[in-house]
Structure formats: structure tokens, C-alpha cells
Amino acid sequence: MNMFKKYHINSVFFSSFFLFIVLILIAIILLSYRFSTNELVNTTTEYQKQNLYQLSEELGDNLQSFEEYSVILSRQQLFRDVISGRQTSAANMRQTSSLTNDFSNIIYSIPALHSVEIYMNSPPVDNIQYPVRYFPLEDVYDSSWYSQLENIAYSWLGNRDVETMAGEHSVISLGRKINSSNGRLQSIVIVNLDPITAESWLRNFSDDSHLIMLDENGAIVASTGNNEIGDESFEELIEFSDSQNSFQYPLQDDTSMEDSLVVTTAIPQTNWTIMEITPYRDILAGSRQVATLLALLGIFGTLIVLIGTMFLTKKFTEPIHELTRVMKSYQLNKASIELPKGYNNEFGELFTGFEELTNRVEELYASLGVQYQRQRETELKALQANINPHFLYNTLDQMNWTAIESGNIEISRMIELLGKMLRIGLSKGESVLTLEDELKYLEYYLRLQQIQMENRLTFHIDLPAGLQYYYVPKLTFQPFVENSIIHGFRESRSGNIHINVGEQGDQLCISIADDGMGFASENQLKHKDDLGGYGIKNVKERLHVYFGDEAFIHIKSSPDGTEVQILIPKVNDKDLLTA
Incomplete structure (x- = not known):
């Protein structure tokens, strides 16, 4: 279905143009929002990568200082004496007490230190001292964290729960092995970092950011x-980050269930990772404001487009409606309707064309009136012509009887032949005759000419049976016969005229031959200023009008005579010729 053919042009123009503009506005708003959000996310990602890199450097330094604390504690001579177990029991007790006091003082002087755990052979029985605690060395082999220290000197052990006087407390542990001179494991020192301290490191970097510190297993060490x-929810992320220093990772936030932007980077000198999680709703808050503003502008623009489209639709369709109204109200012989002026574009051409069309219609109507008047006059003249022949026939009859009474038989015969010719020639105003009537007219004409030429003229007419009822235009053959008598038998020559009718398929073939003087060429006859030349020309024109290119006339002449051949289509219904 073609809407341009079914609906009104103003509806189609308004709806299509308005919809087109609105779609363009929507596309611009969506593309602008998409472009701005992508740029904002990319900019935020790069900014967070740079900040996380700085934070990772700071965290690396802080963690490195804890590694140095473990080295300092493990290198104290008193600690070496206690774990060696070479003193007596009483001396070992005193040294252990002194070591506990020394380590406690160090822990209290460094706020970030939470506690120290010492795994050794023969630990003191009284093992409730805090923040320094002692455990049997054989217990490490059953612990879950020993695998991280089994083949290296020290390692961060991640989050662990330790017993305190207030109950269990989560800490971040760094373990260091102490081997004897022969390589045997003597002790393991675990320095515990309070997670609150690690969280303060993250919050010192940014209070608003959601920062998470992960160990090598993807477990959360500290978080803001x-x-x-x-929690080990980020194990997959840590596996992916093994080959990259910093990257953008789309994450599903468990709390809000909305997409978030995750940027991570490795902490130097450790196998830990620092990660910043930013919900897209926070990143795109400004972009949403821009989108809201664009939507408002789009609504405002749509209203402007609506008004503009209605205005343009009215301006474009108003001339068409005006032209339609004029066309519907147009009537002949009524006062002319004024069309809008001042249009120099296609509308002006339409108005001008309609005016010219109506003017031609008025002229044609006026000419038809004149033609009708002429037709009426012609009918009156034809009526008069039907009356006049009766007077002519009566007059000829009176002349004929007068000639008979006077004994002028030839004049009587001539008057009789002339009357018969007139009856056939007038033929009640018909323009076509049967072939039989046309040849009778020729016979009467030739007999009249025989009387005039004192029997020096002979003729023969051959009309085969069955051809006499075909119709031909009236007085088609008489000009050729007249031409033979005037030109062929001049100078008192006698002669013979033979008229033969035949058929060739769908055409009639009429031959008119004489044995007169003839002429040199057909052109000589056409240009002679006599009745015969103009008569033949008139016959050709009439045959062309009736039959077009299907009628032919061929004239062949020589000093021994002239022959005219006429080919015309067979017509057995006169209405086909007069239509």
C-alpha cells in the first residue's frame, strides 16, 4: 500500500516530516549520551589507574616497612638465645620474659603492629601474654598458611584470626622463617598487622572511593x-590480573546488582592487588544530568519541530487545496475564479497551467457553439437542397415534354439522361454509393457524351456479379472518364472507353482505359488548369481521407491511349465509410 496515494498530502507530509525530524533528534541525543558516557568512563579509568598506581607505591612502602620490622625482631640476640634452647630452664624463663617485654614495647611503639606470634621448640608454658604469644613449632605443620612459607624465607600470609583477651580478632600476617646454621627450622615469627591500619591507609588515599586490598588468593585483606x-569473591579477578599491571574489569556488584567499573593494579614487592570499584551510576551521574538536559532540549526541540512542521505543511499544501477547490467549483460560462497570485515556483506553473486549460476549454466550448450553429444552418440548407431538386426535376420533365412535342428527340434524350444523372448524383445527400449506382451514373454520363459527340464515342462497362454491392465514394470514376473525353478525344477524334471492375483479395480493382491521344507523363496532367486535372487531384484526396494508405491510383499513358488503375478496399457497409 502506497500511503502517498491513499492519504491526504497534508497528513502524509506532516507525519513523515515530523517523524523524520524527531528520529534525527532522538538519534543525536542517544549518540551524544553514548559518546559522553564512553568518554567519561575512559577518562575515569585512566584517572583511577594513575591514582591506584600511586596508592600501590605507598602501600608497597608500608608493607615493606613491616617486612623490615620482622627482620629487626628476628635479628635480636635475645630472640636468638630464646629460640636456641641452650640455657637452663630458669635462665630460659628469664630470657623469654625479657624478650616478651622488648617485643611488647616495640609493638606498643608502632601503632600499626597488632601482635607478634613466635613458633619455637619448647615455648613457655604461660602463653597468655599479649601482644606476644608463643606456640609449639610442630603446630605450624598442621596450619593452613605454612604452605606459603614452606619454600621461601618470608611471605605475607593474608588474613588470619588470632586469639586475644577480647576474643578472636582478624589480622594481616607476615611470616618469616628462622633457620639454624645447619639449615634446620628453629622458629617462625609472625608479625600481625591490624586491618584497621590497612583500611586507614586506603581511606587516607580517598574517603569516597571503594578500595579493596586483595592477597594472592583473591581474598579481601582490607576494604573501605x-x-x-x-572473602574470596575476587579469586577469578586475581587470576586474570597475573599478567597485567592495571586493567579495567566489568564487575557485578553484589550489593547494588548494577554494573560497576573495576580498576586494579599490583602492589610492588608483593603478590597482592589493590582494586577500586566504582558503580557506573556514580560515574554516569553527571552524564545522566546531561542526558536529562538533552531530553528536555529534545522535547523543546520537538515542540519547535511540531510547530515548524505544521507551518510548513500549511504553506506547502494550502496552494494545492486552493487549486483543488477551484477545480471542483469550476463551471463553464460562469464567472472566472481568481487563483492565488505571486507564485513563481511550481505552484505558479500549476495555477498558470490551470488557467490556460480553462481558457482553452472556454474557447473550445465557444467553437463548439459556433460549429453547432453552422451545423444547424447546414441542415437547413440541406433541407432546402432536398426541396430544390424536386423543382429541378419538375422543370426538366416540362422541358422534356416540350422537346418531344417539338419533335427534338435528341434534346429530349439529353434532358432525360441529365435528369437520371442528377437523381443519382444528388442521392439524397449521401456521400457514398454502391458500385452499381456509381457505374450507372457513368453510363448516363457517357450516353449523354455520345449524343454530344454524334456517336463518335463507344464505351463498355464490365461489372462482374457479386461486386455491385460494394460501396465507393460518390463521383470517384467520373473525373477520369471526363479527362479521357476532354483530352483523349479532342480535335473531333473518335474513341472507345473500357471500364472493367475486378478484385484482388480484399481490394477492388477498377480499370478505366481509352484509346485516345494520351500524354507524356502524369505530372503534365496534374498541372493542367482544367477540370480533369483538378478532378483527379480531388479524387486522390478523397480516397486518402476514406481509405488512407490502402487506396492506390496508377495512371499509365502513351500515344496509343491511357489506362487508369484504382485499388480500393472492399467495403460492404456504408456506415464504415461515413463513420
Whole structure:
């Protein structure tokens, strides 16, 4: 279905143009929002990568200082004497007490230190001292964290729960092995870092950012959000980050269930990772404001487009409606309707064309009136012509009887032949005759000419049976016969005229031959200023009008005579010729 053919042009123009503009506005708004959000996300990602790199450097330094604390503690001579177990029991007790006091003083002087755990052979029985605690060395082999220290000197052990006087407390542990001179494991010192301290490091970097510190297993070590310490939800992310220093990772936030932007980077000198999680809703808050503003502008623009489209639609369709109204109200012989002026474009051409068309219609109507008047006059003249022949026939009859009474038989015969010719020639105003009537007219004409030429003229007419009822235009053959008598038998010559009718398929073939003087060429006859030349020309024109290119006339002449051949289509219904 073609809407341009079914609906009104103003509806189609308004709806299509308005819809087109609105779609363009929507596309611009969506593309602008998409472009701005992508740029904002990319800019935020790059900014966070740079900040995380700085934070990772700071965290690396802080963690490095804890590694140095473990070295300092493990290198104290008193610590070496206690774990060696070479003193007596009483001396060992005193040294252990002194070591506990020394380590406690160090822990209290460094706020970030939470506690120290010492695994050794023959630990003191009284093992409730805090923040320094002693455990049997054989217990490490059953612990879950020993695998991280088994083949290296020290390592961060991640989050662990330790017993305190207030109950269990989560800490971040660094373990260091102490071997004897012969390579045997003597002790393991675990320095515990308070997660609150690690969280303060993250918050010192940014209070608004959601930062998470992960160990090598993807477990949460510290967080500025509500994430639970020790949660291993980010194990997959840590596996992916092994080959990259910093990257953007789309993450599903468990708390809001909305997409978030995750940027991570490795902490130097450790196998830990620092990660910043930013919900897209926070990143795109400004972009949403821009989108809201664009939407408002789009609504405002749509209203402007609506008004503009209505205005343009009215301006474009108003001339068409005006032209339609004029066309519907147009009537002949009524006062002319004024069309809008001043249009120099296509509308002006339409108005001008309609005016010219109506003017031609008025002229044609006026000419038809004149033609009708002429036709009426012609009918009156034809009526008069039907009356006049009766007077002529009566007059000829009176002349004929007068000639008979006077004994002028030839004049009587001539008057009689002339009357018969007139009856056939007038033929009640018909323009076509049967072939039989046309040849009778020729016979009467030739007999009249025989009387005039004192029997020096002979003729023969051959009309085969069955051809006499075909119709031909009236007085088609008489000009050729007249031409033979005037030109062929001049100078008192006698002669013979033979008229033969035949058929060739769908055509009639009429031959008119004489044995007169003839002429040199057909052109000589056409240009002679006599009745015969103009008569033949008139016959050709009439045959062309009736039959077109299907009628032919061929004239062949020589000093021994002239022959005219006429080919015309067979017509057995006169209405076909007079239509």
C-alpha cells in the first residue's frame, strides 16, 4: 500500500516530516549520551589507574616497612638465645620474659603492629601474654598458611584470626622463617598487622572511593566498603590480573546488582592487588544530568519541530487545496475564479497551467457553439437542397415534354439522361454509393457524351456479379472518364472507353482505359488548369481521407491511349465509410 496515494498530502507530509525530524533528534541525543558516557568512563579509568598506581607505591612502602620490622625482631640476640634452647630452664624463663617485654614495647611503639606470634621448640608454658604469644613449632605443620612459607624465607600470609583477651580478632600476617646454621627450622615469627591500619591507609588515599586490598588468593585483606575481610569473591579477578599491571574489569556488584567499573593494579614487592570499584551510576551521574538536559532540549526541540512542521505543511499544501477547490467549483460560462497570485515556483506553473486549460476549454466550448450553429444552418440548407431538386426535376420533365412535342428527340434524350444523372448524383445527400449506382451514373454520363459527340464515342462497362454491392465514394470514376473525353478525344477524334471492375483479395480493382491521344507523363496532367486535372487531384484526396494508405491510383499513358488503375478496399457497409 502506497500511503502517498491513499492519504491526504497534508497528513502524509506532516507525519513523515515530523517523524523524520524527531528520529534525527532522538538519534543525536542517544549518540551524544553514548559518546559522553564512553568518554567519561575512559577518562575515569585512566584517572583511577594513575591514582591506584600511586596508592600501590605507598602501600608497597608500608608493607615493606613491616617486612623490615620482622627482620629487626628476628635479628635480636635475645630472640636468638630464646629460640636456641641452650640455657637452663630458669635462665630460659628469664630470657623469654625479657624478650616478651622488648617485643611488647616495640609493638606498643608502632601503632600499626597488632601482635607478634613466635613458633619455637619448647615455648613457655604461660602463653597468655599479649601482644606476644608463643606456640609449639610442630603446630605450624598442621596450619593452613605454612604452605606459603614452606619454600621461601618470608611471605605475607593474608588474613588470619588470632586469639586475644577480647576474643578472636582478624589480622594481616607476615611470616618469616628462622633457620639454624645447619639449615634446620628453629622458629617462625609472625608479625600481625591490624586491618584497621590497612583500611586507614586506603581511606587516607580517598574517603569516597571503594578500595579493596586483595592477597594472592583473591581474598579481601582490607576494604573501605562493607566487604567482609577474608572473602574470596575476587579469586577469578586475581587470576586474570597475573599478567597485567592495571586493567579495567566489568564487575557485578553484589550489593547494588548494577554494573560497576573495576580498576586494579599490583602492589610492588608483593603478590597482592589493590582494586577500586566504582558503580557506573556514580560515574554516569553527571552524564545522566546531561542526558536529562538533552531530553528536555529534545522535547523543546520537538515542540519547535511540531510547530515548524505544521507551518510548513500549511504553506506547502494550502496552494494545492486552493487549486483543488477551484477545480471542483469550476463551471463553464460562469464567472472566472481568481487563483492565488505571486507564485513563481511550481505552484505558479500549476495555477498558470490551470488557467490556460480553462481558457482553452472556454474557447473550445465557444467553437463548439459556433460549429453547432453552422451545423444547424447546414441542415437547413440541406433541407432546402432536398426541396430544390424536386423543382429541378419538375422543370426538366416540362422541358422534356416540350422537346418531344417539338419533335427534338435528341434534346429530349439529353434532358432525360441529365435528369437520371442528377437523381443519382444528388442521392439524397449521401456521400457514398454502391458500385452499381456509381457505374450507372457513368453510363448516363457517357450516353449523354455520345449524343454530344454524334456517336463518335463507344464505351463498355464490365461489372462482374457479386461486386455491385460494394460501396465507393460518390463521383470517384467520373473525373477520369471526363479527362479521357476532354483530352483523349479532342480535335473531333473518335474513341472507345473500357471500364472493367475486378478484385484482388480484399481490394477492388477498377480499370478505366481509352484509346485516345494520351500524354507524356502524369505530372503534365496534374498541372493542367482544367477540370480533369483538378478532378483527379480531388479524387486522390478523397480516397486518402476514406481509405488512407490502402487506396492506390496508377495512371499509365502513351500515344496509343491511357489506362487508369484504382485499388480500393472492399467495403460492404456504408456506415464504415461515413463513420
